Amino acid sequence: MEKVMRMASGKGVVMFSKSTCCMCYAVKILFNELGVNLLVHELDHDPEGREMERAIMRMGYSTAVPAVFIAGKLVGSTNEVMALHLSGGLVPLIKPYRVMS
Helix, strand or coil, X not given: CHHHHHHHCCCCEEEEECCCXXXXXXXXXXXXXXXXXXXXXXXXXXXXXXXXXHHHHCCXXXXXXCEEEECCEEEECHHXXXXXXXXXXXXXXXXXXXXXX
């Protein structure tokens, strides 16, 4: 879990993903459309990916990906990110990390 937290706090908006996950793709598109410079860690391309996946699941989620962190804090998976966006709460959180206005 320490490695996940270290990687998550390395940049403003960080997502742990799998390259074949359609929900991960949807979240990537959302952040792209919002102008966020998203740092993505593809767990299926990392030799320690399975261990990181288990660590993310120990944080309380039934699925490990996508796992979105903003400013080092776990926001959640697809449902939490989309709900936050629909309620108007996502844009203020990502404002410091947007590359376009």
